[in-house]
Amino acid sequence: MADGATIAGPVRRTPNVATRGSLRRWFGRKSSVGFLMCLPLIVLIAALVIYPALYAIYLSMLNKKMTQFVGLSNYAFLLKRNTFQLVFFQSCFFAVSAVILKATLGFILAHLLHNISGGHQRIVRGMLLTPWVIPLALSTLGWQWLFDSSYSAFNWVLNAFGIASVPWLGERWIARLCVIAVNVWYGTPFFMIMYLAALKSVPEELYEAATIDGANAMQKLFFVTLPMMRNIISITVLFSLIVTFADFDIVRILTAGGPQDMTHIFATYAFEVGILSGDIPLGASVSLFMLPILSICAYFVLRGVTRRSREIAA
Amino acid sequence: MVASHPLSRRKALKLGAAAAALPLVHVRAAGAAGKVSIGFWDHWVPAGNDVMKKQVAAWSDKTKVDVQADFITSVGNKLLMTMAAEAQANAGHDALAFTTWNVLNSADKLEPIDDVMKRLTDEFGPTNHVCEYLANTKGHWMAVPISSGTQMKGPCGRISVLRDKAGIDVTAMFPAREGGDPTGDNWTYDTMLKAAEACQKANMTFGLGLGQTADSVDMVGVMFRAFGASLVDGEGNITVKSDEMRQFLEYAQKLAKFMPADAASYDDASNNRALISGKSALIFNPPSAWAVAKRDNPSLAADCWTFPAPIGPKGRFSPYLPFFWGVWKFSRNKEAAKDLIAYLSERKQVEERCVATNGYDLPPFDSMLDFKVWEEAEPPKGTLYNYPMRPWHKTQASIAASEAAPEVAVQIYHRGTMPTMVAKLQSGQSIKDVIAWAQEELEGFVR
Numbered sequence: 223m224a225d226g227a228t229i230a231g232p233v234r235r236t237p238n239v240a241t242r243g244s245l246r247r248w249f250g251r252k253s254s255v256g257f258l259m260c261l262p263l264i265v266l267i268a269a270l271v272i273y274p275a276l277y278a279i280y281l282s283m284l285n286k287k288m289t290q291f292v293g294l295s296n297y298a299f300l301l302k303r304n305t306f307q308l309v310f311f312q313s314c315f316f317a318v319s320a321v322i323l324k325a326t327l328g329f330i331l332a333h334l335l336h337n338i339s340g341g342h343q344r345i346v347r348g349m350l351l352t353p354w355v356i357p358l359a360l361s362t363l364g365w366q367w368l369f370d371s372s373y374s375a376f377n378w379v380l381n382a383f384g385i386a387s388v389p390w391l392g393e394r395w396i397a398r399l400c401v402i403a404v405n406v407w408y409g410t411p412f413f414m415i416m417y418l419a420a421l422k423s424v425p426e427e428l429y430e431a432a433t434i435d436g437a438n439a440m441q442k443l444f445f446v447t448l449p450m451m452r453n454i455i456s457i458t459v460l461f462s463l464i465v466t467f468a469d470f471d472i473v474r475i476l477t478a479g480g481p482q483d484m485t486h487i488f489a490t491y492a493f494e495v496g497i498l499s500g501d502i503p504l505g506a507s508v509s510l511f512m513l514p515i516l517s518i519c520a521y522f523v524l525r526g527v528t529r530r531s532r533e534i535a536a
Numbered sequence: 537m538v539a540s541h542p543l544s545r546r547k548a549l550k551l552g553a554a555a556a557a558l559p560l561v562h563v564r565a566a567g568a569a570g571k572v573s574i575g576f577w578d579h580w581v582p583a584g585n586d587v588m589k590k591q592v593a594a595w596s597d598k599t600k601v602d603v604q605a606d607f608i609t610s611v612g613n614k615l616l617m618t619m620a621a622e623a624q625a626n627a628g629h630d631a632l633a634f635t636t637w638n639v640l641n642s643a644d645k646l647e648p649i650d651d652v653m654k655r656l657t658d659e660f661g662p663t664n665h666v667c668e669y670l671a672n673t674k675g676h677w678m679a680v681p682i683s684s685g686t687q688m689k690g691p692c693g694r695i696s697v698l699r700d701k702a703g704i705d706v707t708a709m710f711p712a713r714e715g716g717d718p719t720g721d722n723w724t725y726d727t728m729l730k731a732a733e734a735c736q737k738a739n740m741t742f743g744l745g746l747g748q749t750a751d752s753v754d755m756v757g758v759m760f761r762a763f764g765a766s767l768v769d770g771e772g773n774i775t776v777k778s779d780e781m782r783q784f785l786e787y788a789q790k791l792a793k794f795m796p797a798d799a800a801s802y803d804d805a806s807n808n809r810a811l812i813s814g815k816s817a818l819i820f821n822p823p824s825a826w827a828v829a830k831r832d833n834p835s836l837a838a839d840c841w842t843f844p845a846p847i848g849p850k851g852r853f854s855p856y857l858p859f860f861w862g863v864w865k866f867s868r869n870k871e872a873a874k875d876l877i878a879y880l881s882e883r884k885q886v887e888e889r890c891v892a893t894n895g896y897d898l899p900p901f902d903s904m905l906d907f908k909v910w911e912e913a914e915p916p917k918g919t920l921y922n923y924p925m926r927p928w929h930k931t932q933a934s935i936a937a938s939e940a941a942p943e944v945a946v947q948i949y950h951r952g953t954m955p956t957m958v959a960k961l962q963s964g965q966s967i968k969d970v971i972a973w974a975q976e977e978l979e980g981f982v983r
Contacts, residue, residue, distance in 0.1 A: 286943075286983075299980070299983065303976075303980050304973075304976055305977065305980075370806070370809065371796060371798045371801065371802065371806055371809075371810065372806070372809040372810050372813040372815055373809060373813065387797075389796075389797040389798030389801065390798070390801075391798060391801035392796070392797060392798025392799065392800045392801035393797075393798070394963070397801065477801060478747070478748055478749060478803060479748060480747050480748050480800055480801060480952070480956075481746075481747070481798075481800030481801050481959060482800060482956050482959050482960060482963070483748075483956070494748075494950060494951065495947075495951075497613070497616065497617070497620055498613075498616070498950035499946055499947040499950040499951060500637070500640075500641035500943070500946055500947075501947070
């Protein structure tokens with residue numbers, strides 16, 4: 223009988239109600255919703271990136287017939303081979319020189335674009351982005367025609383001026399420079415657009431203050447622009463280094479690694495050894511050689527970025 | 537008493553339903569013996585695919601097996617990637633086209649096909665030893681050599697240029713008639729060297745490549761063979777330091793001076809372009825270059841003649857590249873796949889496809905090398921007569937590095953070791969340095 227003096231006892235819930243409540247709470251959390259929204263992408267990355275990478279590591283530790291585990295023998299074998307040492311040198315030379323050239327040209331183009339006003343800038347920016355927008359395989363085929371031994375447009379122009387034809391893809395160092403040139407032509411717009419965005423975010427007040435202090439253009443560049451853009455420069459260089467090291471299309475289409483293996487890089491050499499010559503474990507080992515090099519580069523670059531970000535925040 | 541109608545509504549409905557179901561029954565019967573899927577090579581000559589589709593449809597109608605036929609291009613190595621992917625995944629087509637070296641690369645995943653080969657060889661005679669080398673392992677045939685895609689890469693030369701600049705009449709040396717001509721024996725590597733020099737002076741350099749793709753490897757490989765120079769023998773011994781090798785490299789050093797300056801950059805299309813552009817007097821290629829010239833530059837095509845490779849100290853060898861059809865072990869309808877392959881390998885079907893491809897395809901059985909298509913192809917009349925190996929050519933089919941065991945030879949082939957050796961000579965390296973380089977490379981291949 224209700225007498226007005228009731229004592230509240232512990233609320234007993236049935237287990238089903240308890241589960242439903244905790245599930246609802248879990249779904250209600252922002253982090254849970256975020257995880258679920260990212261889950262398709264995580265599954266895709268796990269299936270198409272992580273699993274193949276782990277499988278490649280496993281394959282690289284098998285013998286040629288893939289019947290026996292041999293540990294790091296394939297890597298030790300590769301290090302002793304002159305051809306692989308050449309591939310190693312070429313990959314590093316290709317990646318480093320291409321990235322330096324792309325970054326420099328992209329930086330110069332960004333500054334030039336930054337000084338063009340309004341509508342004109344949009345038009346020029348659009349035109350300069352074209353190399354990056356065209357599918358790489360298609361544009362490389364176009365370059366191949368420009369360098370072709372029978373139909374080279376470059377040689378046609380040279381011949382018109384009485385200059386002998388150049389074996390663009392037949393001479394070792396010329397072929398290397400051609401491959402780098404195509405990569406630079408393709409990749410410069412990426413740097414240009416990133417640096418343009420970074421330039422627009424540098425406060426004008428810093429330049430005004432520098433002007434008042436009597437700084438000239440070069441001093442503004444070195445003491446205002448570059449320090450403000452250091453992080454974006456680091457990240458774009460790292461990103462481009464990774465992508466350029468892993469390049470396959472340009473070398474495969476232009477030279478297939480020739481002449482005389484002089485333009486082979488890791489990816490093309492791995493394809494030739496692994497797929498064409500039927501030694502999949504060795505091919506996997508070649509392709510994985512990039513991993514420690516790029517991991518070390520990424521560690522140092524990202525460490526620098528993090529430090530600078532902390533300094534700015536402080 | 538109720539009068540009986542001749543056709544009641546119920547009966548009419550039943551009849552109508554049965555009539556509607558009849559096509560379904562018919563369609564089901566078409567696949568009543570099961571399904572089979574096969575991946576063909578997408579032929580360079582489109583008519584080749586059309587004839588193949590008709591032949592497959594005819595077999596399907598006859599056997600009531602439902603066939604799914606795919607045509608997979610070799611451009612961008614798509615066919616190669618399909619082979620590799622299906623081998624790794626143990627899933628895909630029941631039967632697939634295999635390019636030259638890939639039967640051996642996939643041998644442990646393929647179903648032995650000795651029964652089909654016995655049926656075909658009993659009826660059409662043996663194939664050549666290159667087919668056996670590439671598809672017969674441990675005493676078993678792992679794939680059937682086929683005509684579709686099989687090719688010879690002998691010389692195709694400009695009649696007028698070779699006659700006027702080099703003093704060689706290839707139509708007289710290799711006429712389009714049975715028995716040939718004794719002067720064909722004068723077509724030696726020394727003759728070719730002199731002709732190459734003369735044509736280079738006339739700005740019609742021979743379009744001989746030293747790249748790392750198949751055309752260059754096949755051409756240089758056959759030169760190695762003609763001089764008896766081998767890189768690795770069947771026991772796995774490196775034989776690069778032999779007298780025959782030095783003799784060949786001395787010859788190659790001279791020939792390389794008369795090759796294009798960018799020979800090392802040649803891919804499989806560069807020599808075709810060199811001929812069709814009118815800038816080259818001779819290339820080593822199947823008739824695809826002539827076929828394109830026939831379409832794009834008819835007057836140039838009318839000046840082309842295909843003939844055998846030169847004779848070297850050890851004889852005449854022709855660069856031969858066979859294709860195969862194999863059945864995967866994971867196939868669920870192996871018998872139907874084998875039966876389809878056997879049907880498509882019969883003489884009537886092979887001849888139909890050879891005609892449709894203007895003689896590009898070469899049958900793997902010597903008894904089928906008498907098709908009229910090579911006699912009749914023109915212009916000029918007889919231009920392809922000497923494309924297939926004729927008995928009076930005194931030639932043998934050859935594939936680069938086949939002295940070595942296949943697992944070593946495939947690496948020598950795909951790494952382009954042979955043309956790279958000649959390219960190094962062309963760039964000025966000494967014979968001693970080239971041999972030392974080859975030795976080091978080969979030590980890696982025989983591991």
